Amino acid sequence: MPDSRRADGPDGRTTVVVITRNRRESLLRTLDHLAALPERPPVIVVDNGSTDGTVDAVRAHPSGARLLVPGRNTGAVGRNLAVRQASTPYVAFSDDDSWWEPGSLKAAAALFDTHPRLGLLAARTVVEPDGADDRINAPLAHSPLPNRADLPGTPVLGFLGCAATVRRSAFLAAGGYHPLLFFGAEETLLAYDLTAAGWGVVYEPSLVAHHGPDPEPRPGRTVALRRNALLTAWLRRPLPVALRETAGLLAEWAHGEPDAGPALREALVRMPAAVRRRRPLPAWVEAQIGLLEKDVRGGPDR
Incomplete structure (x- = not known):
């Protein structure tokens, strides 16, 4: 049954995980946004070897975020470290330049509660400061994969890492983010592995994440x-x-x-x-990838 608690009250079902490296000011703004959420989620920050005072700044921040300092740049695997430390059944990911719309974490938790096969929810991403839709939203919303009666949203095989929530047990069982990839489209492999293990991976636009990326180029x-x-x-x-x-x-x-x-x-x-x-x-997952690749080759303006 869906959760009946007030949509604007605290909720203890979801931890927010943030990985960061040398983005102190942006991270502090993200922590401000997360601390203001009505859900009051616990937050775990993984510092990937910052040299700009990030560690001290997080420790001093009034949000009370828990800090993990592995002592090196772990890349996306830093998320795995934090998920292992979380004690909640669900985990939401933010980057140090993104945050969640008030109420979205509680809505996501209710969907996980209601749909036991649901492994990952990809949210609609809006780009700040203008609030425009991220370009990833349209291909996710128009995924050609068939809907499933036991899942909400639209089945997909990809997502944006800073705009996703997961069932912690599913994420850990699938192995989390693969260490070989480090950073860069690492989400695709996780979506494949979750799907192959029988978990639902879906796009749900009623959930919203805000992304305020640095406009500077990203070398490499x-x-x-x-x-x-x-x-x-x-x-x-x-x-x-x-x-x-x-x-x-x-x-x-x-x-x-x-x-x-x-x-x-x-x-x-x-x-x-x-x-x-x-x-x-498995062949059935490869068939789904084939549908997506055919759609990209033949669809309009993908």
Whole structure:
């Protein structure tokens, strides 16, 4: 049954996890937003090796956020560390430049309570300061995957890391974020693994996360995305797909595409580990990926 507690009152079912590195001022603004939520969620911050005073600033912040200091940059795996430390059944993720709409965490918890097969909820993301829809919302909302009677929202195989809530037990059972990817489109592999384990991964636009990204360029971002797309193929996709993705990146490198070479080099360093950890997805999950890829190739303005 849905939770009957007031939508504007405290709620103890969801912990918010934030990973950060050298973004002190942005992180403090995020903590201000999270502390003002009516749900009053516990917050765990993982510092990925900051050198700008972030650790002291978090300890002094009135939110009372719990701080984990692994002593190095753990990348997305920092989220795994925090989820293991959480004591609530559900976990929401924020980045150090994002926060949740008041009431969304309680609404998400009610959906998890009501749908026992639900593993992950991808929220609608609005970009600040203008409040415009993030460009990821449209492809998630128009996912071609068939609806499921036992799940809310729209089934998807991807999400934005700073706008998702998870069932803690499902996240941990699936292994969380894969250490080989570090950062960059690491969400796709987690969505695959949750789905393969039988958990529902859905987009639910009634839940809202706010994202205020730094407008400055992010050096190396495109390289990381392309590296991790190739590694994900080798970790989970059929061998012909992995070989096709490799050949495609090699062809782009041969034609002088500037990011292809660095992406290949970084992927090759990790390739032996990817092959050792290779675990192809079930055929029915691969069929769902095929639907999405067909939709992207044939759909309008994807």
